[in-house]
Amino acid sequence: MPDPRPEALRPLEPDEEALVRALGQVMYVVPRTIDADMVGDRQLPLTEYTALMNLSEAPDRRMRMHELATACYLSLSGMTRTIIRLESQGLVKRERCEEDARGWNAVLTDAGFARLQESWPSHLAAVRRRFLRHFEGLDLTELARAFRRAGAAD
Amino acid sequence: MPDPRPEALRPLEPDEEALVRALGQVMYVVPRTIDADMVGDRQLPLTEYTALMNLSEAPDRRMRMHELATACYLSLSGMTRTIIRLESQGLVKRERCEEDARGWNAVLTDAGFARLQESWPSHLAAVRRRFLRHFEGLDLTELARAFRRAGAAD
DNA sequence: AGTAAGCAATTGCTCAATCAAGCAACTATG
């Protein structure tokens, strides 16, 4: 027989509880271990790697600040600071936007591209080892759909 | 036919790629929306809620600092500061440990317990709405197992 | 007993992230 309490007062089912706790653990452990693997290898923290990654996939290897911030799940000011860090290492440069003089493009330099290529294998290995490996045998497509629903923020 | 490149140089399969991206999104969005729901309702950030939660489930509503830090996925120093914040609101107090004078117990006060009870329904609702809801129909037990494997940090 | 080694918790420092405020450039409206 079903629990008669209204949902707002009914605790989670054991399997729900377990999933929620496990999610907390994943969110804590996975980014840290991936970051640690990468920093150990090639000195590129995950935030900066993600920025370079997104730039490398963009047409002309350039993106507007806002666009890049959104793609990296970072605030605009956070992105400004990330780009400053990357710029000071020569991995990115900033160029005024042609169409709109308020705007700036973050542009991946050749050095930045090279650096990304160096880091890429270790990122790939870390993602496989720390995350994907543990989901073998599951329906990844269905799972990704569920993740995207949860990530859509309603 | 299988991709002949060695794994280290082979990009992710599309479904793997999709899952990894979706995970990034979930890790960004879910804690923020839950936190926002809760702060909006009852002024308890997720870190502080988690600490109170763990204390409330512990025998005698008390835990050693190290134990609590581990349970909350926080460094010991981070936990010291969290407890200071909670203590200044009267939700927790610190007591020297009987058996070992180096140690301290964080103890949930009655006010802390009451506050937790007030916050609990909104946390419950947020977890259901922002996370669990999107996994209906999936095998939660299996999924939790995969999460725990990934969270075990090898 | 006395000393070295080890552990629990806190404190100082730094860093990356946010929010809020500000500035500069664009757009739309009367």
Added chain:
DNA sequence: CATAGTTGCTTGATTGAGCAATTGCTTACT
């Protein structure tokens, strides 16, 4: 075409986190 409002990005202040060094207590060894 002036000006009110909006948008794009940066800057300043604050916050919460970690690491490394420190303090105070315990344990283990001779």
